[in-house]
Amino acid sequence: NAGVTQTPKFQVLKTGQSMTLQCAQDMNHNSMYWYRQDPGMGLRLIYYSASEGTTDKGEVPNGYNVSRLNKREFSLRLESAAPSQTSVYFCASSNPLAGGKDEQYFGPGTRLTVT
C-alpha cells in the first residue's frame, strides 16, 4: 500500500515550457486535490476532484489544468510555465465522512523551479 505517489520529485523548467505532474493513490479514495506550498503562505488549493469525473477550481487555479484520469489518478498540467509557478506541489486524497471529518493523505511533493 503505497498511499499517494507523485512524479517527478524534482523538475526545472524554462519559462514557457509545459509539463504534467502525475499523482496516483491506492486507497480507493473518492476525492483528490492539488496544492501548492510557498514560504509564508501555507498550502493553497489549486484544483480538486470531489469524485471521479468531476474537477473544480480551488483558490489559485490560474495557469493550471487538471485531469481526473480515473479514480486512482489525478494529473496537474502547466501549459506555459512562469517563474511565479516555482513552488512545491502536493497531491492529496481523501474520503470525506458525513459530519465533516476529512483526513487528507498527502504525497511526498514535487519541487518545481521555473527559470
Next chain:
Amino acid sequence: GENVEQHPSTLSVQEGDSAVIKCTYSDSASNYFPWYKQELGKGPQLIIDIRSNVGEKKDQRIAVTLNKTAKHFSLHITETQPEDSAVYFCAASMVSGGYQKVTFGIGTKLQVIP
C-alpha cells in the same frame, strides 16, 4: 471565504517543555479542525483533529482545544522531544460547493532543542 490565522510562525522550546500553537478562523460554518505535521522533505500528515461539537481532544502528548464562540483552536504538545521538530499546520474545514473545503494556516516551524 474562510481565513485561518496561525501563530507563532516559529517556535523554539527546550526538550521536555511544552509547545503551544494557536489558530483563529473566521467562518462559523467551519466544522472540522485538523492539525498536520510536516517533516522536512515530506508531505503533511494528520496528527490530531477535532470536530466543532467537541471542546477538547487528547492523544498521548498531543491535545487540541476548540473555542467555537471565540473562533480559535490550539495545539498543545507536552514533554516535547527532538522528533517533534517539524512544521505544524492548522486547518479549518467546511462543506462548500459540495465538498469539504479545507483552509490551512501558514504553518509553525517548531524546533525542539535537545
